[in-house]
Amino acid sequence: MLFANKRKWIYEQKVTGPWQRLRKWTFALLHLILFVTPWLVVKGNPALLIDLPGRRLYLFGAIFTAADTIFLLFLLLFLAFSLFFFTSLFGRLWCGFACPQTVFLDTWIRPFEEWIEGDWVHRRKRDEAGWSFDRLWRKTVKWAGYLAISVIISMSFASYFSGARALWSGQSSSVEYAIVAIFTAIWFLDLAWFREQFCNYLCPYARFQSALTDAETLLVQYEIPRGEPRGGADAKEAGRCIECNKCVFVCPQGIDIRDGFQLECIACARCIDACDIVMDKIGHESLITWSSMAESQGRKPRRLRARTVAYGGLLTGIAATVAILLVARAPFDASVQRAPGSLFILDADGFVRNTFLVRVTNKEASTTPVPFHIRVDGLPPEDVTVQDFTLGTTENATIPMVIRMKAEADLPRTIPIQVLVSSPSHDVKLDATFKTEGNIGTNTP
Ligand code: SF4
Numbered sequence: 001m002l003f004a005n006k007r008k009w010i011y012e013q014k015v016t017g018p019w020q021r022l023r024k025w026t027f028a029l030l031h032l033i034l035f036v037t038p039w040l041v042v043k044g045n046p047a048l049l050i051d052l053p054g055r056r057l058y059l060f061g062a063i064f065t066a067a068d069t070i071f072l073l074f075l076l077l078f079l080a081f082s083l084f085f086f087t088s089l090f091g092r093l094w095c096g097f098a099c100p101q102t103v104f105l106d107t108w109i110r111p112f113e114e115w116i117e118g119d120w121v122h123r124r125k126r127d128e129a130g131w132s133f134d135r136l137w138r139k140t141v142k143w144a145g146y147l148a149i150s151v152i153i154s155m156s157f158a159s160y161f162s163g164a165r166a167l168w169s170g171q172s173s174s175v176e177y178a179i180v181a182i183f184t185a186i187w188f189l190d191l192a193w194f195r196e197q198f199c200n201y202l203c204p205y206a207r208f209q210s211a212l213t214d215a216e217t218l219l220v221q222y223e224i225p226r227g228e229p230r231g232g233a234d235a236k237e238a239g240r241c242i243e244c245n246k247c248v249f250v251c252p253q254g255i256d257i258r259d260g261f262q263l264e265c266i267a268c269a270r271c272i273d274a275c276d277i278v279m280d281k282i283g284h285e286s287l288i289t290w291s292s293m294a295e296s297q298g299r300k301p302r303r304l305r306a307r308t309v310a311y312g313g314l315l316t317g318i319a320a321t322v323a324i325l326l327v328a329r330a331p332f333d334a335s336v337q338r339a340p341g342s343l344f345i346l347d348a349d350g351f352v353r354n355t356f357l358v359r360v361t362n363k364e365a366s367t368t369p370v371p372f373h374i375r376v377d378g379l380p381p382e383d384v385t386v387q388d389f390t391l392g393t394t395e396n397a398t399i400p401m402v403i404r405m406k407a408e409a410d411l412p413r414t415i416p417i418q419v420l421v422s423s424p425s426h427d428v429k430l431d432a433t434f435k436t437e438g439n440i441g442t443n444t445p
Pocket residue numbers: 220247250251252253254255256257264265266267268269270271272
């Protein structure tokens with residue numbers, strides 16, 4: 001079905017207006033985040049780096065490891081409920097203002113296309129005229145430009161996984177560059193040809209958004225009571241639709257919003273600005289607005305509804321839980337296990353000896369090494385032999401620890417102990433067991 005019909009190319013007319021200015025500012029902010037963040041350094045580490053082979057996330061000075069997977073779960077929940085919350089309030093805000101495809105098409109691709117091939121009328125005429133040298137060189141330059149843009153986009157996304165400096169200076173592995181090449185090809189295909197078909201046929205968000213909206217949700221819509229009936233000698237005077245079709249000409253999805261809400265609409269608000277220009281000239285307001293169906297039916301809008309309160313409450317709950325977990329989170333991972341080879345040893349001086357291995361990974365972003373100290377809760381220091389140590393950022397160490405207890409006749413076979421690993425800012429308690437031979441005899445295992 002997807003490729004059953006010939007590709008119907010959309011030649012959208014350029015439009016300006018308050019909504020497009022707002023989108024441009026939003027796009028500029030998103031570009032700043034995408035292109036600048038991978039180059040930032042916080043306490044000697046990347047500000048944001050997803051190190052998949054090392055199973056680490058560097059996030060503005062904090063380092064998360066596989067032991068922090070709970071935060072990933074909360075992050076996914078937060079993103080999912082944010083999407084639900086904002087969609088239930090503002091409809092497809094994401095599609096028109098933050099979707100990477102929309103952002104790159106409107107910021108780079110469409111202006112570049114217009115620069116090389118001219119406005120929508122010239123583009124259409126040249127394409128309809130068939131192949132010529134003029135059309136060939138323009139297409140060649142345009143696609144070469146698209147390819148360069150796709151490389152920059154793919155490299156910038158990959159910088160979050162490979163590190164911007166290593167990637168852009170050619171020091172990353174051939175596998176990483178191969179992945180960049182694959183994503184470049186995908187971006188090129190999408191930006192040069194697939195475009196709105198992705199929204200119409202592949203994007204899952206467009207499919208389930210109707211389950212997230214209701215009559216109170218803000219949508220881009222044509223106000224039928226003001227706009228209809230269209231045309232007629234008195235349309236201008238009455239402020240009805242004058243059938244100029246400007247709202248259709250500017251639509252990058254190739255739809256007519258006057259036919260009602262459609263899944264193809266990405267809420268880019270181009271039709272609002274277009275109709276605003278037209279209606280402003282005849283002294284009326286735009287017939288296309290960002291409003292709810294309730295408002296267009298003359299009812300008072302209700303922003304607070306059961307679903308928005310529920311989504312908002314869940315978002316607040318998730319944010320509060322994450323804040324509490326972050327405050328309590330130790331900036332290092334620690335674990336203790338028995339040294340392989342022996343449960344316990346009876347020393348000649350009448351003590352029982354257990355040997356453990358304490359493994360510590362430092363997750364604190366710091367330019368100086370962090371000192372660590374290990375002790376056992378309730379035992380005097382002379383019964384515990386373990387060395388203090390320091391670790392740099394992301395370094396780990398396995399420290400041997402020997403614990404001795406007097407072999408009293410009534411010692412149980414298993415004694416629970418708590419090992420405390422301390423950095424200057426946090427203590428982590430680890431549960432372990434001290435093994436003895438109990439009160440049976442004195443044989444050494
Ligand atoms: S109908 Fe309007 S808001 Fe929807 S995609 Fe077309 S121009 Fe954008």
